[in-house]
Amino acid sequence: MVERFISGNVACAEGALKAGCRFFAGYPITPSTEIAEHMALELPKYDGIFIQMEDELASMAAILGASAAGTKSMTATSGPGFSLMMENLGLGIMMELPCVLVNIQRAGPSTGLPTLAAQGDMMQARWGSHGSYEIIALTPSSPQELYDLTIRAFNLAEEYSTPVLVMSDEIVGHMCERVSLHSEIEIKNRKIPSRPKAKYRVYETGEDLIPTIPNAGTGYRIHLTGLTHDERGYPAINAETQERLVKRLNDKITKNAASLVRVEQLFTEDAEVIVVAYGITARIAAAAVREARSNNIKAGLLRLITVWPFPDSVLKELASREKLRSLIVPELNYGQIYYEVERCSRGKSTTLVPKMGGEAHTCNEIYSAIKKSVSK
Amino acid sequence: MKAEDKHPLTDYVREDRMPHIWCSGCGLGTAMSSFVEAVKKAKLEADNLVIVSGIGCAGRVAGYLNFDSYHTTHGRAIPFALGLKLANPKLKVVVFSGDGDLFAIGGNHFIHAARRNIDMLVICVNNFNYGMTGGQVGPTTPLEARTTTTPYGNIEHPFNLPYLACASGAVYVARWTVLDARRLTNSIAEALNKKGFSFIEILAPCPTTYGKRNKLPTGLDELELYKKHAILKHGADTKEADIVIGKSIITGKFIDIEKPTFSEIYAEMVHKIKSAKIGEE
Ligand SMILES: Cc1ncc(C[n+]2csc(CCOP(=O)(O)OP(=O)(O)O)c2C)c(N)n1
Ligand code: SF4
Numbered sequence: 001m002v003e004r005f006i007s008g009n010v011a012c013a014e015g016a017l018k019a020g021c022r023f024f025a026g027y028p029i030t031p032s033t034e035i036a037e038h039m040a041l042e043l044p045k046y047d048g049i050f051i052q053m054e055d056e057l058a059s060m061a062a063i064l065g066a067s068a069a070g071t072k073s074m075t076a077t078s079g080p081g082f083s084l085m086m087e088n089l090g091l092g093i094m095m096e097l098p099c100v101l102v103n104i105q106r107a108g109p110s111t112g113l114p115t116l117a118a119q120g121d122m123m124q125a126r127w128g129s130h131g132s133y134e135i136i137a138l139t140p141s142s143p144q145e146l147y148d149l150t151i152r153a154f155n156l157a158e159e160y161s162t163p164v165l166v167m168s169d170e171i172v173g174h175m176c177e178r179v180s181l182h183s184e185i186e187i188k189n190r191k192i193p194s195r196p197k198a199k200y201r202v203y204e205t206g207e208d209l210i211p212t213i214p215n216a217g218t219g220y221r222i223h224l225t226g227l228t229h230d231e232r233g234y235p236a237i238n239a240e241t242q243e244r245l246v247k248r249l250n251d252k253i254t255k256n257a258a259s260l261v262r263v264e265q266l267f268t269e270d271a272e273v274i275v276v277a278y279g280i281t282a283r284i285a286a287a288a289v290r291e292a293r294s295n296n297i298k299a300g301l302l303r304l305i306t307v308w309p310f311p312d313s314v315l316k317e318l319a320s321r322e323k324l325r326s327l328i329v330p331e332l333n334y335g336q337i338y339y340e341v342e343r344c345s346r347g348k349s350t351t352l353v354p355k356m357g358g359e360a361h362t363c364n365e366i367y368s369a370i371k372k373s374v375s376k
Numbered sequence: 377m378k379a380e381d382k383h384p385l386t387d388y389v390r391e392d393r394m395p396h397i398w399c400s401g402c403g404l405g406t407a408m409s410s411f412v413e414a415v416k417k418a419k420l421e422a423d424n425l426v427i428v429s430g431i432g433c434a435g436r437v438a439g440y441l442n443f444d445s446y447h448t449t450h451g452r453a454i455p456f457a458l459g460l461k462l463a464n465p466k467l468k469v470v471v472f473s474g475d476g477d478l479f480a481i482g483g484n485h486f487i488h489a490a491r492r493n494i495d496m497l498v499i500c501v502n503n504f505n506y507g508m509t510g511g512q513v514g515p516t517t518p519l520e521a522r523t524t525t526t527p528y529g530n531i532e533h534p535f536n537l538p539y540l541a542c543a544s545g546a547v548y549v550a551r552w553t554v555l556d557a558r559r560l561t562n563s564i565a566e567a568l569n570k571k572g573f574s575f576i577e578i579l580a581p582c583p584t585t586y587g588k589r590n591k592l593p594t595g596l597d598e599l600e601l602y603k604k605h606a607i608l609k610h611g612a613d614t615k616e617a618d619i620v621i622g623k624s625i626i627t628g629k630f631i632d633i634e635k636p637t638f639s640e641i642y643a644e645m646v647h648k649i650k651s652a653k654i655g656e657e
Contacts, residue, residue, distance in 0.1 A: 022463075023459065023462070023463050025455075025459065044642075044645060044646045044649050045646075045649060045650070047646060049462045049463065049642065051458075051462065051638075053455065053488075054484050054485065054488040055484065057451075057452060057455070057485075058452070058454075058455035058458075058484075058485050058488070059455075061448065061449070061452035061455035061456040061459065061485075062455045062456065062458050062459035062462075063459060064448075064456055064459060065428070065446075065455065065456040065457060065458060065459025065460040065461075065463070066459035066460065066462065066463035067459070067463075068446060068456075068459070068460055069459070069460045069461075069463035069464040069467065070463070070464065071463035071464070073459065073463070087449055087452075088448075088449055088452060090449075091448060091449050091452075095446075215464075216426050216444040216446075216460055216464065216467055217423065217424050217426065217444060217464060217466065217467045218423070219423040220444070221422075221423070221442050221443055221444055221445075222444055222445070223390070223438065223439055223444075223445045223446075223447070224445075224446050224447070225438075225439065225446075225447035226447065226448060226449055227447065234392075234393060234439065235439060235447075
């Protein structure tokens with residue numbers, strides 16, 4: 001095990017390498033660029049491929065192609081690039097090709113504040129591509145977590161045969177902390193088809209609803225398409241196939257929500273007010289909650305580690321506790337995850353503490369919101 | 377069915393997907409069968425061959441060919457194919473798509489893949505318009521041609537695709553009409569065995585959406601036009617290969633050169649890094 005004092009972005013790249021990523025295609029954008037730069041430096045040493053593409057549309061398409069060839073692949077970007085990747089994110093979901101997309105968020109809309117943090121792409125992560133789909137997205141709060149969760153993202157991508165998102169932000173991406181480059185997380189690899197080739201149907205699944213897609217060049221002669229397709233992978237342009245396919249794509253994630261969802265709770269057992277936060281904001285919220293506790297306010301923190309699928313059941317359980325009076329959601333946006341929290345709040349009062357991005361919340365801003373909510 | 381009763385090319389086509397969706401008189405059938413013949417001729421290992429298409433009538437080829445095939449998003453076939461090829465250099469990668477797909481929405485990817493000399497063959501079936509969406513103007517529509525979005529005649533200068541491919545760095549560039557079926561087949565076979573970024577443009581009739589608006593209402597009319605106007609000129613300067621209504625259409629093999637591919641240069645770099653340990657802290 002090696003410990004190094006590195007930035008979140010470098011930790012992310014190191015996590016990818018540890019997970020077995022051997023293909024990176026990307027287009028430079030602040031504040032994610034160090035991920036690409038670190039991959040450019042390291043991947044050749046692992047016999048992996050680094051390529052700087054002509055744009056993000058191409059980057060996303062290229063990592064899907066690499067995945068189709070059987071290679072663990074990833075790209076990294078920030079808001080404007082994330083928008084461009086949405087088209088082929090949908091293709092990855094439809095074709096069910098594993099890969100990892102890292103978004104080191106900056107403030108928008110549009111070119112916005114290129115060098116400053118935000119959490120403004122949380123809903124784009126959820127709904128940015130067209131169609132009805134489910135997505136897996138993780139939100140690291142520290143460089144160590146950028147390392148750990150990038151590995152986890154690769155594992156989940158391989159396990160669920162789908163693109164997985166790592167939704168970080170500029171502050172976590174650029175802050176330098178001690179990171180343990182450990183090997184404690186088991187590395188998972190996609191399943192290889194076991195049925196005879198003649199009878200093989202690429203999108204036939206067992207009870208887990210997850211297909212086993214052969215790598216290109218292994219003799220299965222598969223056809224994958226972004227069109228609605230049947231179990232052979234052939235286009236079938238009708239409502240019935242659409243219903244069956246889209247339902248399975250959604251179910252394979254929602255039915256496993258319990259194992260996908262990870263959260264961290266601090267002082268929530270007896271809390272009267274719970275702050276729900278993620279990413280950099282969760283670290284500041286933790287300090288604010290401690291401050292509240294030292295002033296005899298029964299505050300707690302629910303830190304989201306998996307944001308999508310949303311931890312509905314955890315939140316609903318907390319919200320239904322009699323003691324709980326209110327939920328507070330500080331976010332570097334004008335309300336995105338806030339609405340999800342409100343949806344699960346069981347009628348308890350919910351407060352958004354928005355910040356447009358550019359700067360993180362101060363501890364005092366969150367503390368004041370906590371104080372105000374109990375004095376009501 | 378006895379083995380000898382089977383069509384010699386059945387192994388290469390997904391018979392369970394026939395009939396195809398193409399209109400009668402469309403040139404795509406000929407383009408596809410020339411391709412299949414060429415694969416046989418080039419003696420390729422079929423299991424190693426990968427077809428990638430974008431979206432459009434031409435893009436449907438991927439679904440009909442019995443190889444590993446990927447029908448991607450509109451315009452993104454080339455970067456998808458690039459990922460496949462770089463991740464597994466043993467694959468033989470072919471992009472088969474339309475002129476709108478490859479040169480309008482996908483134009484940037486084309487020029488960059490050619491510049492990098494990614495080892496792949498790009499086949500563009502050029503029917504001078506967007507067939508699948510009902511015959512709109514495209515980047516290859518000749519000046520003055522009528523389409524549903526140029527009801528008064530096209531006023532935009534079209535791309536000369538061989539010239540564009542050549543300027544972008546392709547190592548093999550050819551143009552054929554579907555009337556040249558045999559030459560086309562030989563050329564595809566040759567390009568399939570060529571290392572580097574190869575490009576073949578196939579001029580093909582689209583009677584349904586282009587032809588009927590441009591005094592070529594049947595597939596045969598456009599074949600007649602090729603017969604009348606196409607001239608074979610191997611090695612021609614691609615600058616001269618513009619397509620202008622009423623003028624001759626230059627066909628032939630224009631470029632056939634050698635140049636190291638992206639994968640070769642990359643492998644060399646990796647070798648250097650590993651032996652000299654450059655780049656280590
Ligand atoms: C992003 C996106 N924009 C537009 C379309 C609609 N569309 C489908 S095919 C096509 C044009 C195809 O033209 P071409 O590549 O020339 O192929 P053809 O149908 O003529 O063979 C368009 C615009 C789409 N599928 N995706
Ligand atoms: S619309 Fe044109 S290109 Fe499409 S199938 Fe019909 S004839 Fe062929």
